[in-house]
Amino acid sequence: MILRFTLPFHTAWGQRLVVCGSVPTLGSWNLAQALDLHYHPASGFWSQEISLPDDQAGTVEYKFILLDERSGNEDWEWGANRVVHYDGRQLGRIVLEDYWRPAAQPENELHTAAFTQALMRRPTPAKASTTRPAARVADSVMRFQLAAPRVDSDHQLCVLGSDPALGAWDARKAVLLSDQDYPTWVAEVALEHPERTTQYKYGIWDPRDKKILHLEAGDDRIISASADRKTLRVRADEHFRYPTGNWRGAGVALPVFALRSRRGLGVGEFPDLKLLVDWAASTGLKMVQILPINDTTATHTWVDSYPYAAISVFALHPQYLNLDEIAELAEPADRQELERQRDEFNGRNFVDYEPVMNAKWHFIKKLYQQEKGKFLADPEFKTFREQQQSWLVAYAAFSALRDRFGTADFSQWPSEFRTPQRLDELTAETQADFDEFGLHFFTQFHLDKQLRDAVDYARQSGVVMKGDLPIGIYRHSADAWTQPELYHMDQQAGAPPDDFSTTGQNWRFPTYNWERMAEDGYTWWKQRMSHLARYFDALRIDHILGFFRIWEMPGHSVEGLLGHFSPALPLHRHEIEQRIGWFDHGRLCEPYIRWHILNDIFKEQAEAVRQEFLDETTPGIFRLKEHLRTQRQIEEVFGKKIAAEPSNAEHYSWLRTGLYQLVNEVLFVPAAEADFYHPRITLPKTYAFRELDDHTRHRLHDLYNDFFYRRHEDFWRDQGMVKLPAVRYATNMLICGEDLGMVPESVPGVMKALGILGLNIQRMPADPKVEFGHPGVAPYLSVVSPGSHDMSTVRGWWEEDPARTQRFFENTLGHWGEGAPYHCEPWVAREVTVQHLHSPAMWAVFPLQDLLAMSPALRRANPLDEQINVPSNPTHFWKYRLHLNLEDLVQEIGFNHDVQQLLISSGRQRVY
Template sequence: MKLYFNIEYHAKPGENLELIIDEKDSSIRNHMMFHTENDLWKCEVDFFSKSIAYQYRLKDERGNVLHEEFVQHHLSFPHNYKEFLIFDEWNSKNFPENYLNNKILKNKLNQFVPQKTSVLKKHTHLFRIEAPVYNPDWEIILIGNVASLGNWSYENSIHLSQTDFGIWEASVEISEIQLIQYKYAIFDKKQQKIIDVESGENRLTDPNPQNDVLQIVSDHYFRFKSYQMYHDAGVAVPVFSLRTENGFGVGEFSDLKKLADWANEISLGIIQILPINDTTANYSWTDSYPYAAVSVYALHPQYISIENLDFKLPKDLVGEYEAEKNELNSLELVDYEKMISSKWKYLKAIFNVEKEKIYKDRSFKKFIKDNEEWLLPYSAFCVLRDKYKTPNFNNWKTHKKYIAGKITPFFSAKNKDYDASMLHAWVQFQLDKQLKDVIEYIHGLGISLKGDLPIGIYRYSVEAWTEPELFGMDFQAGAPPDQFTEIGQNWEFPTYDWEAMKNDNYKWWKNRFKALEKYFDAMRIDHILGFFRIWRMPVSATQGILGYFYPAVPVVLEEFKARHIPFDFERYCTPFINDEILWKYFGEESFKALEYINKYSDGKYQFKEEFNTQRKISDYFKESNNDLSEKLISLCANVLFLTEEKNGDAVYHPRFNVFKTESYQYLSDWEKRSIYELYQDYFFKRQDYLWKEKAMEKLPVILNATDMLICGEDLGLVPDCVPEVMDELAIIALKVQRMPSGNIQFYNPKKAGYLNVVTASSHDSSTLRQWWKENQVLTQTYFNQQLNQQGKAPEDLNPYLAEIIMKQHLYNDAMLAIFPIQEFFALDENLINYKMDNERINNPAVFPHYWRYRMHLNLENLMESSEFNQKISNWVNDSGRN
């Protein structure tokens, strides 16, 4: 076959367009295009297959890639033609056809049957538009300025066939030899009429007088006024927080069915949950932290339903089980330790009784075979963690270093740890089975499930054990100071070695997304800023304040010299302590501090070597943490710059909020001014290009591996390049009304653009009712300016005001409006939890925090609140979010 490619693209002198064809045998063929008049680029290709995948790329004279498509074009060719004239448009990731054609669409149109389009030998043009339609009663039609296209007549329009999800095609004969103008429109089959026509200028294509050549008009970026039509509302709730009459003191996967029933009752189309991966490290309450998974693949056993297993409980345990179930289910909050201990007791009992049947189960055998790559190391990890009473593989007596060949025997029947390994594998099999059953039920209601992908991995996880080369184990990830905490956050996760991950084209990340895609239609990427840069601390630090951006363009010694800053390592990079500072921190207890600090003859002080890092102080006071230790740790952060070794040389990073340190206050005025200018340049100017480059290096590759709708949690100190990249890659941004970016107090959801999720609160924030009482001055401003209310704000957030807030978030252009379940309760006096502080899920300023929030009402109670449910349903439907 002969393929003649044409694409209009404005390039600068010296720049060239290149066509890259992705062959089925994994080889890539590059074809240089040549430039003709009117910015048209052409290329002729001999091809031998009936379908093709390709993309365009712009290069400079040196061969550097300047711009490239992140979404491939796909075309199929009818058998009765040998030559094809292809007219393309640049395919941007943020075109609606690319971000709307996701798993949510396939979920909502699960009965989709592809149609065929007939291409006759006499046809001259094949029109093709990518336009995912979320309404099954709608289809795409074509109207145009020539008689063959109906002369703009709606009655004589050309109906396109949906040949694949979101792909519409029509083959026509256009005999007129003139410039063809046309537009696409939406036709409602029920109403039997056109309901929307593309806005903007007419589309154009050339006539095709050539015999035996089919002209393929491959269009992109539909422009229907009402077409940003996927508008949904949803509820956000951690699975562990669900409460049902038949629960076990914690939410289980099976409880999601009842949540979906309620969501369906009030016309919600999406359910958002927190991470559900296994976090079992010590079997203590600290394992309740859902963002510290010991495996990025394994599901958490806390979500398993004992009553929905393939096998029943032994009869002699039924009474004990029922008693524990009733006790745990009556609690206001999750008792993590008791709950997980009891679940494992019953899981082991069932496994030991039914072991022979389990081992013969063909479905279980298949699950092991399909998932062995991650399941084997996970199961071995669990066995070794339990045997040595720690997830810290560095402290194990055997298998400290992961060697695949030495782990394989864990799945051998002759191995002494075989039964223990199989127990963990079987629990994963049951969890997977229960969750997939739930998802099928949720999808049957037309509801989508949105998951949450943590940005980091736990330091003592399966992945850290099996693939340490992919992580910076000598560092910790966290976040700089923000609205949550003045000292920043230290998550204690290792950082990523992105260069190592790049070497195999980010296989680790692709596999992770593919695993999540088995369950979820949409995904929230926790702290998406981590793909641009991470806030990195040495392991010697305990507080996020002692971190710096990585990667970053650091400060080098020459810059200090150029600004005439008298750099001195001891003065700038170690804690500055004098008599005044010592007294400010310790007052009359200064003498106690001198046990840990040396005083020198020049009146300066320095921490003793055994206490000269936050980690050393923290470890020393581990058993008796007190006010003194906290002050010593805080004093450790009284530095101006943090040092890092780069290519054998020392480089420097200004400490966050350096101008607020006591050390800064004792500098001369001109020194303060110079360091402040350097600080502003480091944090707000010099990094943007680097961070954008790093994000665009990895995000397109990783995100192209999934069909999920991708949302990014972009709160905190957000660089200018982040919204640019998110827009270019069509990553849905998060807008929390009381956590705006920029110099405004509140974000107005009415101004939200389409590619946004709007919400009133997050799992890291206080609830609306709690927040209302935190700062009366701020609340008053919000009451008057944001809610447009007169007079003094009430002491408590009442249902009337909660309704205004919810409607502000429903009635706007944002794709998604998702509300924590606590904010639904705030809408009705009969549903309010009067123990308001029990409703907070997490406070990032407190680490580690006990994640134990439970709904105070059963889901069954919510289903019975018919008047309330109808009210919410009316709002959702009236706002067009269904």
């Protein structure tokens, strides 16, 4: 039999089309041996035929590729492989009438799991209607095949056209398509007049009322006349043409630890997500966004409350485990104690991390011993262990050894455990100390079970669960223990100075060894993404700029100012000399410390600082003493001072900050290669810069701007296009990137090309020329939000700077000439919410605190109690907890109806 490929496509000179696929005649997925298509100028079609066995049935997978002989580019069409099933015993010919599937189309993101598994899920497959049996081999059969994920779960697609077999434009006789292969809809029709040109359109069909709700917009689609017999024509159409514009939805953001329910134990737990989903569904919100949920247990102190320092990028945090869903405690005294502690911890208005975790572990250990026999014999657990073997055994070993040796810093463990060896043997059930490891198998199994149950509940409710992928890994983690070659353990990751921190952020995570990761095709990233897809249909990638370049600091830095972008193109000393006219290592690269600077920073303490911490090299010129040359050395010295005199902690902290500032007083920081340097970030703000002569300042400023804003654009674009596709296409999740901060110009283009949604925060606009962004100008493939977990809430921000608030009130909310209220009144919060809801962005996501701000009865009394994180404080205690029980919030009928009406009026509840 004959398989004919056809594709309408207009190429430029030097371009050609090929088809590559699974059979030898299509190259067996070897592009060099792909099938060349021939161009027919009269019709504008490219086509070619191959032969398949007449006496066999089978499947062919294929894709079209655009080759450019001028540039050497190989552009594969977007999407999954095309699939055609053939049976040479039934048909003599299949004609594939395809259309090119371009990348970077907004409609492509509707094919992600967020839409296909949650928002538009298909509860039961819909049947197609056929006008005549397609199996009659003498007929010429037309297969209508439309890729259309955006169809409400209660609706179906239909096709209506001029041929009597398509209803002759009588809407009551439309042909229904099956969603058996959703998001592709299919129906086979034997046209009554295939020799005539047929016009047709697709429509949205309501099976309850048996009518077409929407007929697609635009001109009629056309089927050319054909006299072929015993032929199957596969019309693979792309994109239903919706007359109502783009799909838009809204969501709510809240960390799991902040959820409050009556059944929890002082902290949010995975089953509580069902309550939040119930509330979201009742209001019309379509997404629940959470923070990272990985295990961060490194010290068993409140420091572990930081959710971005996971000891495993795969394991889940035990704090989210609901004890009751495992089993009832057998001992009445234990049950009574659990209830007592539940009442105690749930009575607090914050997450009291240490006592809560102590209580959790106490009862988890009891449940483990109680359920151990049944658990180890459970086929579900055996399947879980087998499927998660690649990380689970190492994590259990790491966690047990952490507790055995009292530290997560594996470099401090006995030598035989500093590198993982024979872990299967170490954690075997036959070992006498197995319970040390079995406890963690038990905990992870039940966490996984509870989370997947909550996610499935969200999907069935038509709500998307959106997770969060931290950009870094923790230095003392199972990941670093098992695969240290994937990371630069002697370096630190962070962020350059921004609105969150004027001295930059130092997360103290090792940076990635991208070269090593590339050697196996980024397997570690693919595993990580695949694991996240086990739980989520959408994902926020934290600090997506890190895939282009990360802010990297040497191990001796505490603050972020002495870092540099990595990878980067540092300057050779000769280039610096050429650009500014001279090069003096001492003046440019060593701390610039003068007596008047000491007076500026330390005031009346300047002389005492000079005597204790500085050496005078020449009159009025100083350098830090040898044991205080780096910030890490200073941190260690002052750590001891504070420990010895805690009553003077505030004064010592002030002195330490001042000494850090002296270390930062350089204009260039050395690169890894000898004689190469990076300009120090925010260099124009230093004393060292301000006290140069005018001519040098001007030249150095030009060099600085060129280095940070022009030199690396193509270089960083290439970095992003190498790394991100492997991560982006490892799963079918909807991907959103947190792209705030110092954003290279190339980033939005790369994200758009890969279908990654950007983030638009009103008070952190991407355009440096405007003070406040406007949600109304956000692109469709983006998320708009009034804030994030790293910011104060709208109410808190409103009170921080009255002059700025007044400008926002007038220029952004449009209250010209009016005085802004001192507090963010509920009607103001409502205006901010409405402004975001009416944005053209695909998603508007709101911190729950900002939605509650619209209700005088429900919002918290003090807005300062609502902030989740303070990025400028590296030792912030993450303890925020919702002040309302979710069970009660679901019952707030008036408020929930109000939110629902706002969503309806903004069009964010409509499917079409």
